[in-house]
Amino acid sequence: MDGTQKKFEIIYRTKAIPVQEFLINGQTLFRVMIPGQTPLTILRASHIEGHKFWTSVPEGRQELAGQIGILIENHYRSHQ
Numbered sequence: 001m002d003g004t005q006k007k008f009e010i011i012y013r014t015k016a017i018p019v020q021e022f023l024i025n026g027q028t029l030f031r032v033m034i035p036g037q038t039p040l041t042i043l044r045a046s047h048i049e050g051h052k053f054w055t056s057v058p059e060g061r062q063e064l065a066g067q068i069g070i071l072i073e074n075h076y077r078s079h080q
Contacts, residue, residue, distance in 0.1 A: 010071040019072065029057065032068050042069055 009016045020031045032040040042065040054069025
């Protein structure tokens with residue numbers, strides 16, 4: 001079933017930032033609400049050469065997606 005799965009917070013630039021995790025068509029996406037910015041939606045994608053990376057949806061905010069993606073990974077690692 002698709003829909004919102006969970007909500008959590010990450011620390012970005014010393015501030016707690018809310019994150020919502022969604023499952024849409026079998027793909028996990030994250031909506032990040034950074035104050036003063038439009039919401040950032042990111043996902044973990046696979047490059048044609050096989051390595052994984054974080055990207056924004058729509059594209060255009062890849063640098064921020066990479067920074068936030070690492071924080072999301074750290075969140076999951078610390079809550080296993």
